[in-house]
Amino acid sequence: MSESVVAEEGPASAERVMLEILIHGPLSRVELAERLGLSGPSLTRLTKPLLASGRLSVGEPLARAAGRPILPLDLDPAAERFAGVKITATAVYAVVTDLRGVICGELELPLAGHEPEVVADAVARAVGALPAEFAPLSGVGISLGGNSADGRTVSESHFLEWVDVPLADLVEGRVGLPVTVANDVNALTQAQHWFGAGRGLDTFVVVTIGAGIGMGLVAGGNVVAGAHGAVGSIGHQLLTWSEATCWRGHHGCASALLSTAAVEAAASRATGAELDYDAVLRGASRGDPALRSVVDTAAAALGLLLANVTNTLDPRKILLAGEGARLGEVGEHAMLASLVEAADWESVRTPVEVQPFAFNEWARGAAATAIRARMTSAIPEAAAATPYRGA
Numbered sequence: 001m002s003e004s005v006v007a008e009e010g011p012a013s014a015e016r017v018m019l020e021i022l023i024h025g026p027l028s029r030v031e032l033a034e035r036l037g038l039s040g041p042s043l044t045r046l047t048k049p050l051l052a053s054g055r056l057s058v059g060e061p062l063a064r065a066a067g068r069p070i071l072p073l074d075l076d077p078a079a080e081r082f083a084g085v086k087i088t089a090t091a092v093y094a095v096v097t098d099l100r101g102v103i104c105g106e107l108e109l110p111l112a113g114h115e116p117e118v119v120a121d122a123v124a125r126a127v128g129a130l131p132a133e134f135a136p137l138s139g140v141g142i143s144l145g146g147n148s149a150d151g152r153t154v155s156e157s158h159f160l161e162w163v164d165v166p167l168a169d170l171v172e173g174r175v176g177l178p179v180t181v182a183n184d185v186n187a188l189t190q191a192q193h194w195f196g197a198g199r200g201l202d203t204f205v206v207v208t209i210g211a212g213i214g215m216g217l218v219a220g221g222n223v224v225a226g227a228h229g230a231v232g233s234i235g236h237q238l239l240t241w242s243e244a245t246c247w248r249g250h251h252g253c254a255s256a257l258l259s260t261a262a263v264e265a266a267a268s269r270a271t272g273a274e275l276d277y278d279a280v281l282r283g284a285s286r287g288d289p290a291l292r293s294v295v296d297t298a299a300a301a302l303g304l305l306l307a308n309v310t311n312t313l314d315p316r317k318i319l320l321a322g323e324g325a326r327l328g329e330v331g332e333h334a335m336l337a338s339l340v341e342a343a344d345w346e347s348v349r350t351p352v353e354v355q356p357f358a359f360n361e362w363a364r365g366a367a368a369t370a371i372r373a374r375m376t377s378a379i380p381e382a383a384a385a386t387p388y389r390g391a
């Protein structure tokens with residue numbers, strides 16, 4: 001159950017009503033008023049223009065033991081569509097989703113270079129090529145390995161070698177739609193918080209394992225970006241001394257010990273064979289002693305990292321995501337043992353859940369940031385006067 005903020009009356013409350021129904025709906029008026037801390041008449045005053053404009057509708061009757069059936073308030077998830085684009089070093093991946101983050105189409109385009117204009121062109125081409133048989137797009141979300149303090153400019157991105165690139169402006173000029181830019185892990189966290197494993201949790205952490213290690217944070221019911229859009233930069237946190245180094249030369253940082261490349265390198269050192277990440281996990285699962293030891297060493301380091309996370313943030317749940325998330329499944333025993341060992345409180349047992357990996361989750365996360373921008377933007381008075389059908 002979410003811990004909804006008691007809403008003040010005013011335009012912000014209309015957004016809260018929409019958001020509550022987006023995430024948890026359909027909801028009866030009684031439940032909605034309770035969740036938002038509003039009186040019945042206040043709720044009616046807020047929902048009337050939303051119903052008149054078509055942004056909210058009366059949903060299917062909820063079954064009820066006795067008396068009249070309850071008619072809940074709902075929204076039409078198909079009324080608006082959003083594009084989500086994940087930028088990698090070699091390609092852009094785009095999805096189109098409905099208002100509730102359900103993917104209705106996807107595609108991949110190669111990236112010819114890393115110059116901002118080239119990347120903006122590729123993003124615009126991908127958005128233009130998305131299936132058009134749905135409602136018009138209301139916005140575009142872009143996610144990438146990098147940070148953005150304001151949701152518009154990429155302050156820094158190592159893999160693109162960018163500093164202060166106004167990506168949202170560049171893409172808006174090409175697609176003519178509102179554009180939001182976000183760190184890819186924060187975007188993924190937004191999608192998981194509203195539409196996935198973190199739904200309804202006020203405090204929730206996503207730890208991603210892949211080429212790098214990252215973390216997304218939900219606190220007080222909101223995704224927290226930090227002062228520089230750089231919250232959760234745990235990839236080079238030192239965990240234990242090791243011969244293994246990352247590309248920055250740290251001995252025993254998170255990237256040096258548990259990135260997918262680090263696990264592959266450790267397996268190669270242990271067996272003399274070149275094995276890809278999945279082959280290492282499969283071998284460990286089958287009981288190969290050398291690979292079991294490689295996986296358990298990486299998983300123990302992961303447990304230390306998660307202990308730091310729980311000691312600092314005390315989340316209700318940790319979700320492991322990304323292409324390397326299965327380390328937490330195959331190495332579960334070693335991971336939990338070191339998590340418990342390094343946790344400060346004996347009574348705090350934070351559940352750790354492994355998210356099955358699908359690459360389009362990254363682009364879906366990008367779409368979630370566009371949905372968030374749309375849902376938290378002011379609902380204009382004019383919306384009450386004209387039927388609402390997307391942008």
Ligand SMILES: [Zn+2]
Nearest residue numbers: 236246250253
């Ligand atoms: Zn490092």
